[in-house]
Amino acid sequence: MYQIDLTGEIALVTGASRGIGRAIAETLGKAGATVVGTATTEKGATAISEYLNAAGVTGQGLLLDVASSESVDGVIKAVNDQFGAITVLVNNAGITRDNLLMRMKDEEWDSILNTNLSSIYRTSKACLRGMMKAKKGRIISIASVVGATGNPGQANYAAAKAGMVGFSKSLAREIGSRNITVNVVAPGFIDTDMTRELSEEQRQILSSNIPLTRFGQATDIANAVLFLASSMGAYITGETLHVNGGMHMS
Amino acid sequence: MSDIESRVKAIIVEQLGVDEADVKNEASFIDDLGADSLDTVELVMALEEEFGIEIPDEEAEKITTVQAAIDYAKAAQAKA
Numbered sequence: 261m262y263q264i265d266l267t268g269e270i271a272l273v274t275g276a277s278r279g280i281g282r283a284i285a286e287t288l289g290k291a292g293a294t295v296v297g298t299a300t301t302e303k304g305a306t307a308i309s310e311y312l313n314a315a316g317v318t319g320q321g322l323l324l325d326v327a328s329s330e331s332v333d334g335v336i337k338a339v340n341d342q343f344g345a346i347t348v349l350v351n352n353a354g355i356t357r358d359n360l361l362m363r364m365k366d367e368e369w370d371s372i373l374n375t376n377l378s379s380i381y382r383t384s385k386a387c388l389r390g391m392m393k394a395k396k397g398r399i400i401s402i403a404s405v406v407g408a409t410g411n412p413g414q415a416n417y418a419a420a421k422a423g424m425v426g427f428s429k430s431l432a433r434e435i436g437s438r439n440i441t442v443n444v445v446a447p448g449f450i451d452t453d454m455t456r457e458l459s460e461e462q463r464q465i466l467s468s469n470i471p472l473t474r475f476g477q478a479t480d481i482a483n484a485v486l487f488l489a490s491s492m493g494a495y496i497t498g499e500t501l502h503v504n505g506g507m508h509m510s
Numbered sequence: 511m512s513d514i515e516s517r518v519k520a521i522i523v524e525q526l527g528v529d530e531a532d533v534k535n536e537a538s539f540i541d542d543l544g545a546d547s548l549d550t551v552e553l554v555m556a557l558e559e560e561f562g563i564e565i566p567d568e569e570a571e572k573i574t575t576v577q578a579a580i581d582y583a584k585a586a587q588a589k590a
Binding site for chain 2: 434435437
């Protein structure tokens with residue numbers, strides 16, 4: 261029987277208080293990794309500590325604002341000091357600020373680019389030193405099918421998500437020789453708080469374009485991340501793994 | 511050879527996987543010792559750890575030869 265074992269790995273999962281991030285944190289933890297999940301509020305960080313604890317996972321929730329370099333550097337140093345060098349980085353934190361481009365405010369554009377794209381520049385850079393020393397590492401960023409297909413009302417979000425792909429390909433080339441892989445997982449429509457904002461009619465229309473005829477579960481994404489984080493994904497780098505029930509086939 | 515010089519050279523030998531005999535003071539990491547740009551970044555990281563110093567990026571970019579690394583390490587130690 262194949263066994264995925266992440267014992268000894270230290271994983272940092274951003275945006276882990278709910279939804280896909282939570283599923284990733286729990287899945288990596290159950291596979292044996294030490295997991296630090298981050299949230300933007302104390303309440304979220306506490307919730308992460310609680311569910312990790314309840315699942316018997318070593319690790320904790322920490323407060324992190326991925327839009328701030330100081331916050332990122334501080335949290336990564338804290339994880340280093342307490343648990344050791346991060347060997348699995350999962351860039352999951354993200355927000356939406358949907359609007360038609362003609363109505364989009366500068367602030368809506370800037371905040372999406374900063375939180376969804378510049379954040380992975382900050383976290384990846386901060387984790388690289390430890391990974392290079394360890395001569396191993398996995399950087400996995402959660403993008404979106406929208407980055408590949410586009411979506412009206414999401415020019416900012418789609419631009420940031422597509423930007424993650426180019427970033428990851430470049431970084432994969434830079435540090436492949438150090439046994440560090442850099443990949444993207446691009447979820448389709450997953451049943452989370454973010455997609456629960458859609459109306460029932462929108463959900464019906466979307467589902468009709470999905471060959472597997474349903475929204476995905478957060479665990480579907482977590483399993484893809486687990487695969488890439490494990491030794492089974494060792495020879496995959498610079499790749500975007502689409503997990504979307506077939507709605508977009510790249 | 512001073513203590514600092516020998517420590518710097520030992521790091522270069524280890525990081526770049528080159529023969530000690532090739533690590534001449536005037537040698538350039540990239541042109542003479544076969545390093546690529548990522549190797550030089552790692553080398554600076556190793557120097558930082560060996561000497562307990564932090565080398566800012568703009569200074570790190572100037573450390574391109576064995577002598578430059580030795581000079582930087584000596585200056586940093588003198589300040590410490």
